[in-house]
Amino acid sequence: MVRVLSVLAIVSSLALAASACRAQVEGMDLKAAYIFNFAMFTTWPDGNAKAPLVVCASPDNPLWPGLHALNGKVVNGRPWTVTELAHPKTPHCDIAVLARTAQQPALPATGMLVVRDGAGSKAAITLVEDDEHIRFDIDTQEAARNGLRFSSHLLRLARNVL
């Protein structure tokens, strides 16, 4: 009887662990999708319509797989192209996805949308988890400094707008 109960406990704890893990993966994919959507509501200064949309991220960033999965999808006519943040050949980043504590890359700041996963140092958009919902804060001054503009639709949905 006890064995049966312990087996049940093990099975249930395993199942719980699996669902938690799946939820975490889904959260990462959702954040990647959000970043993709941010791109849809953002206007870049150069207005280079056909050039690939370069998305820079660190491969060890948990969002990497999710971002990578979106490779090739078109944002406002520009193909979504994920590249390593530290790669020496990277000329510039249209979107820089940074972990909570990561430093901004030493790349030209103009035309670079900095998205930070978790509230840390400065970023144009900061993804936050609020009451099990993924929300975001927008720092319009930070964005403006890099020459970026956001759609009012996006601003309306932001948790905070600085």
Next chain:
Amino acid sequence: MLGVGQLLAAAAALGVACCILLAYQFVALRRSLTDDLAVQAAIIADNVSATLMFHDQDAAHEMLRSFRHSSFLAAATVYDRQDVEFAAYRNGAVEETPSLLRDWTLFTPLSVARPIRYRGMALGRVVLTADTVGIRNGLLRYGALLALASLGALVTTSLLTRRTKARMRRAESQLKHLAYTDTVTSLPNRRCTYEALELELAMHGETGGRVGLLLIDLDNFKVVNDTAGHAAGDRLLRQVANVLRATARPSDRIGRIGGDEFAVIVAPLDDPAELERVGQRIVAGLRQPLQVEGLEVIPTASIGACVFPDDAHTMSELLSNADAALYHAKANGRDTVAVFEREMILATQRRARLDRDLRRHLEAGLLELCYQPQYACGSRKMVGVEALLRWPHPDQGYISPAEFIPVAEETGLIVDIGKWVLERACLDAVALYRQTGTWLSMAVNVSARQLRDKDFIRIVEHTLATTGLPPDRLELELTESMLMEDLDGAVEFMHNVRALGVRLSIDDFGTGYSSLAYLQTFPINHLKIDRSFVRLLPTSGTTIAGAVIGLAHGFNLTVVAEGVEEPEQFEWLRQAGCDYVQGYLLARPLPLAALRARMLEERVPAA
């Protein structure tokens, strides 16, 4: 009575119009609602796209809630790409719609669906549901307005119709008044009088009472009308009407039934003699002089009276009998009342029969002429004849000219008869000349009616031309009285006839006016001494006969004495200087053949 049928028809027509307008209004309201809904769906789809992309249901709800101010939006639901409800808004009105209207398919809520896209990316769809209470209320308001307008229109129409009908009724009654009233005297007219008479007869016929009828004919209306004009004639009629109103009994009905004819219905009439008394009063009342346009006129009238049912049993009989009595009154010298008697109608009937037969026999050539010779007193030779008309009636034998000539005068047939006589006499005179070689003077009588006929002079001319009689062989005999009727016309005629060469004589001289002044102006050739004077000769009457002869010779006229029957008469006339004689003593009126024989016989010894 107020055209209920018409009103119902108008109401039905308005009802149909209202239904069509309501249907159109319904379609228009529904179309407008659908358009509004489509616009709102587009706005929602536009604004909700970002919330779908970022799964922000709170923002989506908030956005949808901002449409709560829409008066018609009942529900708005946003579905995501998987068609799972993402956000929704309900105002609860759909559930509150009364079941009666909800079940009525016309007012089922209206839905519009629209896909949500952002930059070509399908994100889901939005479904909006509109409440149709607004349509229903709009239709109800519109229907109420239409009903009110229709009611107003119907009320106005019925009021107008009522006024029009009232006007028409007034006009009709006015027309009726005109149709029954004589406008000159304001008395009931002929139609009205006859209808009243019919009514009186029907009423008293049942109770056995009497109704008297007086037909009144003015004797001198025509003279006033012709000499003083129609206005004076109308005034005379009005004054006569006033006299009638004043003299008739209050219960009697007075009407004007013709130009110068009036009728008085005397009812009730207890004593038949009372009718004549009423008539006498009217005659006496009318005899007062009236001033008409400065002329003093004494309006006299002839009245015929007849009593129902004593002398007539029907209305037409009453009218014709009263007319016969009126005729009698006129024949008896006018200005009098004649009460109907059976004999009058017999006389009238005989006159009518005479007229009918005379007309027929003239056409059939049954009339005859015979000729009474005239002799010269000195030579005792036949110098002329007077043509005399004879009517041998197949049933009644010879009818006296004294009887049928007045009838022919009255009906105007005398004109045709006179024409025939003239032509026949001229033809016979020419024939006699051809057979005997002697021209006779042919004397033909002319009637007053012929003298009035403007064509008569041309008829004379034409007859002379066609028959070949020399004009100086024709002698037309006129009477004094007919010359006096229209003196100017008669003198003009006489001059015209004399210009043709025809001779003229005055018949019956001494019986009428015998005006010496006229005798001087008349262009005549002979005078005839009337038989009434000749009959007295030679014992008495010699003064007049002698005076006439002397007078005639004084005026250079020849004298003919007619009706000579005794030798003593002839002898006296011959000695008195009379030129010609005519009478039974010398010759009776002879048919043409006998005359010819006599002429031939007399010629031989003379020759």
